Amino acid sequence: MRAPIGQRIRKRRQEVALSQVALAARVEISPSYLNLIEHNKRAIGGTLLNRIAAELDLDSRALAGTEEARLIAELGEVAADSALDGIDLDQREVSDIVASSPKSARAILALFRAYSEARMRSDLIGERLGEESFLAEASQQILALITTIRSYSEILKDHGDLSDDERRRFVHTLVDESERLAAQAGDLFDFLGGRGARRPRPSPREEIEDFVSDRANHFPRLEAAAERLRGVVPADDAASLSAYLKDRHGVSVLRGPTQGTSGERFETVGKRFFLADTLGQGSARFRLARLIGELEFADELDAVTGSANVSSAETEKRLKRALANYFAAALLMPYAPFAAAASETRHDIQRLGARYNAGFEQVCHRLATLRRQGAEGVPLHFLRADIAGNISKRFSASGLRLPRYGGACPRWIVHHAFVAPGRIVSQFVRLPDDEVYLFIASTCTPPPGSGLFGSHHAVMIGAAAANADRFVYADGLDRENLDHAVPVGVTCRQCPRDDCEQRAFEHLPVPGAAPMT
Amino acid sequence: MAEDERNLAEALTFLMQRAGLDVTVARDGPSTVETARRIKPDVIVLDIMLPGFDGFEVVAALKNLGTDPLPRIIMLTARGHEKDKRKALELGVDDYVTKPFSNRDVVERVQALIARGAVE
Numbered sequence: 001m002r003a004p005i006g007q008r009i010r011k012r013r014q015e016v017a018l019s020q021v022a023l024a025a026r027v028e029i030s031p032s033y034l035n036l037i038e039h040n041k042r043a044i045g046g047t048l049l050n051r052i053a054a055e056l057d058l059d060s061r062a063l064a065g066t067e068e069a070r071l072i073a074e075l076g077e078v079a080a081d082s083a084l085d086g087i088d089l090d091q092r093e094v095s096d097i098v099a100s101s102p103k104s105a106r107a108i109l110a111l112f113r114a115y116s117e118a119r120m121r122s123d124l125i126g127e128r129l130g131e132e133s134f135l136a137e138a139s140q141q142i143l144a145l146i147t148t149i150r151s152y153s154e155i156l157k158d159h160g161d162l163s164d165d166e167r168r169r170f171v172h173t174l175v176d177e178s179e180r181l182a183a184q185a186g187d188l189f190d191f192l193g194g195r196g197a198r199r200p201r202p203s204p205r206e207e208i209e210d211f212v213s214d215r216a217n218h219f220p221r222l223e224a225a226a227e228r229l230r231g232v233v234p235a236d237d238a239a240s241l242s243a244y245l246k247d248r249h250g251v252s253v254l255r256g257p258t259q260g261t262s263g264e265r266f267e268t269v270g271k272r273f274f275l276a277d278t279l280g281q282g283s284a285r286f287r288l289a290r291l292i293g294e295l296e297f298a299d300e301l302d303a304v305t306g307s308a309n310v311s312s313a314e315t316e317k318r319l320k321r322a323l324a325n326y327f328a329a330a331l332l333m334p335y336a337p338f339a340a341a342a343s344e345t346r347h348d349i350q351r352l353g354a355r356y357n358a359g360f361e362q363v364c365h366r367l368a369t370l371r372r373q374g375a376e377g378v379p380l381h382f383l384r385a386d387i388a389g390n391i392s393k394r395f396s397a398s399g400l401r402l403p404r405y406g407g408a409c410p411r412w413i414v415h416h417a418f419v420a421p422g423r424i425v426s427q428f429v430r431l432p433d434d435e436v437y438l439f440i441a442s443t444c445t446p447p448p449g450s451g452l453f454g455s456h457h458a459v460m461i462g463a464a465a466a467n468a469d470r471f472v473y474a475d476g477l478d479r480e481n482l483d484h485a486v487p488v489g490v491t492c493r494q495c496p497r498d499d500c501e502q503r504a505f506e507h508l509p510v511p512g513a514a515p516m517t
Numbered sequence: 518m519a520e521d522e523r524n525l526a527e528a529l530t531f532l533m534q535r536a537g538l539d540v541t542v543a544r545d546g547p548s549t550v551e552t553a554r555r556i557k558p559d560v561i562v563l564d565i566m567l568p569g570f571d572g573f574e575v576v577a578a579l580k581n582l583g584t585d586p587l588p589r590i591i592m593l594t595a596r597g598h599e600k601d602k603r604k605a606l607e608l609g610v611d612d613y614v615t616k617p618f619s620n621r622d623v624v625e626r627v628q629a630l631i632a633r634g635a636v637e
Binding site for chain 1: 582
């Protein structure tokens with residue numbers, strides 16, 4: 001389902017009183033092709049989109065409707081959920097809702113999110129009782145309040161020689177703490193009973209994904225910070241970065257036995273950064289770069305994080321860490337040379353990894369951030385899944401919709417990567433709407449000493465088949481005959497391929513969905 | 518005493534002072550470490566859930582900083598989980614009390630640790 005870019009182009013063209021023929025001439029395409037674009041029958045992106053945006057005096061990102069595309073994709077997924085069975089929300093209506101009232105679309109998604117969360121809670125409430133963070137936190141506060149009340153009660157009982165002032169003060173405290181206890185207990189009962197339930201909100205991961213997606217996974221402020229620092233620090237090896245941390249920030253870097261579950265530990269008081277000695281040069285360099293970002297560019301990280309307006313302190317903390325990781329990647333894989341290398345090697349991830357001393361996931365993630373206006377790389381999607389198919393990271397600029405509320409199509413090569421660990425595998429796929437993509441995937445081995453031993457992930461990137469020539473991974477595939485592309489869907493619920501032997505869930509047909517060809 | 522719950526800290530301070538002990542209160546992890554370095558207490562009554570960094574990190578920081586002698590430490594926590602207790606004892610913490618505790622119990626344990634320190 002495409003974002004309504006065509007409608008926006010037509011509307012804007014009419015606003016500026018430009019004929020279709022005139023605009024087509026200015027951007028050097030045929031009027032009939034522009035007509036197809038305006039009726040959303042042709043995908044548009046890259047240079048042509050920028051040219052049309054320039055002619056219509058619009059920001060290309062606004063024209064592309066990055067957020068709208070996400071809203072449409074998500075609403076499409078919601079429309080296919082069994083909860084809406086019988087409502088028959090078709091694709092055109094979904095598109096219309098987003099185009100005419102993005103707020104309504106956001107409201108529907110917020111309600112669906114609340115519904116999904118409630119459904120998940122009811123499924124998991126039994127096993128989560130002991131782990132639920134709200135419950136854990138609430139029970140700790142209640143215990144602390146009971147302890148305080150008990151303490152003051154004992155004091156009043158055991159110490160008959162208290163002064164009047166002390167006695168008055170302690171009784172006041174007892175009353176205050178009792179009121180706090182009553183309020184806290186009320187919250188807890190509300191939570192357990194489900195009445196007055198807390199406002200459901202997206203999980204930290206969802207909030208971060210939405211923010212990153214709406215910013216097209218590109219943060220010019222952090223890129224600029226990394227480039228400024230790149231002129232000062234030779235970031236080519238861990239020793240240079242360690243020396244910089246010592247000189248500029250007084251931080252001593254110490255290599256030693258495994259450090260907890262993350263392979264690192266930073267002591268703010270002693271200004272010491274412990275790194276597991278088993279971490280390879282690439283992993284150590286990345287962590288040092290991230291720490292430099294956190295120490296030296298705290299203002300930039302705060303500003304970008306602040307602009308996200310996230311709903312909880314936990315999300316803020318995680319987003320800041322994600323942005324610090326972004327900074328580290330930008331420092332170690334500088335935009336312009338990295339983009340040039342990607343183009344020159346035809347996105348050979350192994351060669352890029354060797355050149356920049358980075359792992360498969362790091363290189364893929366950096367490739368997906370090459371969205372600088374005027375110097376864009378190939379629009380990619382990025383997805384990370386575990387061995388059970390759970391998706392833990394996702395971003396899409398390629399036009400492919402990635403599932404948000406469930407697992408992806410089992411025929412996607414990201415799952416097959418686990419059968420050939422460590423190998424880079426690729427496939428051409430054809431979606432039910434006949435769009436064809438190149439998918440590239442591999443498993444990721446956690447660095448020794450990172451504390452992640454035993455965690456298995458696979459990462460997949462991909463691009464529209466029109467860009468396949470720009471990837472070495474298309475070379476072994478049948479590029480000439482894309483009719484042989486593997487027929488896939490996005491999720492089983494939305495996929496009309498009834499003959500699929502890997503179907504896990506029934507298809508819930510949505511009127512107006514792309515017909516099977 | 519490292520305790521961020523102001524009223525609880527005040528109650529315990531009152532009782533300890535009544536028992537003849539000299540008490541200084543810190544309300545978060547970093548200031549606990551700084552205060553401990555400065556005044557070298559005999560005993561730290563240490564809440565696990567402290568702002569800044571938690572009780573476990575306070576103990577680790579004191580050890581890493583080579584604080585000598587390391588004060589006796591009683592962990593004070595609302596958690597009753599065995600794994601926290603194990604972790605505390607593995608870190609070399611001397612004693613561990615789970616909320617809700619009795620005041621008298623805590624004061625007696627502090628006095629016992631001070632007496633043990635005096636004998637050693």
